[in-house]
Amino acid sequence: MRTLLLSLTLLSATFFSGFTQAGATLDRVTKTGVMRNIIMDSYPPFGFLDDNNQLAGFDVDVAKAVAQRLGVKLELAAPSWETIVGGNWRGRWDTCICSMTPNAERAKVLDFPVPYYSSPAVLVVNNKETHIKSAADLSDKKVGIGIGSSYELYLQKTLSIPGHKPLQFPFDHVQAIPSDEEIAFQNLALGPGVRLDAVISDLATAQARIKRMPNLKIATELFSEPNWVATDKGDAEWDKKIADTIKALRDDGTLAKISQHWLGEDITREDQ
Incomplete structure (x- = not known):
């Protein structure tokens, strides 16, 4: 730090x-x-x-x-x-x-x-999701992110955090779907692949939303986010x-x- x-x-x-x-x-x-x-x-x-x-x-x-x-x-x-x-x-x-x-x-x-x-950025999926366990599994998936968030740059493989080691982008052809983050979580809660396959969010924010939507879970942490x-x-x-x-x-x-x-x-x- x-x-x-x-x-x-x-x-x-x-x-x-x-x-x-x-x-x-x-x-x-x-x-x-x-x-x-x-x-x-x-x-x-x-x-x-x-x-x-x-x-x-x-x-x-x-x-x-x-x-x-x-x-x-x-x-x-x-x-x-x-x-x-x-x-x-x-x-x-x-x-x-x-x-x-x-x-x-x-x-x-x-x-x-x-x-x-x-606080780290995390990958959130529906509890019924069986294939997405890491960022490498996001290729050809629909991923919800907040409008104007750094997570959109991450999915575009252009995110660079000054002073942070270079990020890895182990995926291709991800369909990033910007929206209000609350809406993204609600869409993911409908089921895997119904509207979204995953959401990227902050750990603490994801945990707060998952308390209200227990059919969602954190699949993995992605990168440290100062x-x-x-x-x-x-x-x-x-x-x-x-x-x-x-x-x-x-x-x-x-x-x-x-x-x-x-x-x-x-x-x-x-x-x-």
């Missing part, structure tokens, strides 16, 4: 071109007393709407902890994933504590100041403030407590 941190820090510096006024985001947050964070509202247990129609989850609580440590109020927004990863936020949002994995394309339009957890805080380009002062705050929350055990609450384990350690 320390090697990954160094590599992504260098990557972020590489893409610090076309700056807005240095410190503009930090100045805005300081003057308004508000940090505006983007969240996903259909990605349990990281971000979702609870029974009271309020945003909740691991990412929500991490964002709350960051805002509290900065001494500012937190405002949450849940735009589409395509809008988030497209960058060019134009001051609408300050941070994306929203379970984003950096890749080369995203680093062209966003900065990634600090990692805050790591998740970083993302910010719009390019305020180095704000990025340092966020990186320092996340480090402080990790050092004092706050991140670990949030992780234990939502996941029953600590996925925030730097050595993962």
Whole structure:
């Protein structure tokens, strides 16, 4: 993880071109007393709407902890994933504590100041599935993935995670079917091959959905997936403030407590 941190820090510096006024985001947050964070509202247990129609989850609580440590109020927004990863936020949002994995394309339009957890990508199948046991079995299969997710790049054999060893793609001619991830799981639950043969998701998210759809199971883990805080380009002062705050929350055990609450384990350690 320390090697990954160094590599992504260098990557972020590489893409610090076309700056807005240095410190503009930090100045805005300081003057308004508000940090505006983007969240996903259909990605349990990281971000979702609870029974009271309020945003909740691991990412929500991490964002709350960051805002509290900065001494500012937190405002949450849940735009589409395509809008988030497209960058060019134009001051609408300050941070994306929203379970984003950096890749080369995203680093062209966003900065990634600090990692805050790591969780593996997994392959999910129907319990009645007997042939799909690994990524090598995905050739000529229909695989559901979230719209705009890194899993689509994985199936296209173009996913490259900075600082991560090169991924293996032991399959051919996979039919990737992007949709809302909840819909993908529901389609897989209809039976193997009815609409989908498999789904790729994050381990914790898959486990949360499988609790509600017990006719699904995890076939295997695919690759390690580091998740970083993302910010719009390019305020180095704000990025340092966020990186320092996340480090402080990790050092004092706050991140670990949030992780234990939502996941029953600590996925925030730097050595993962």
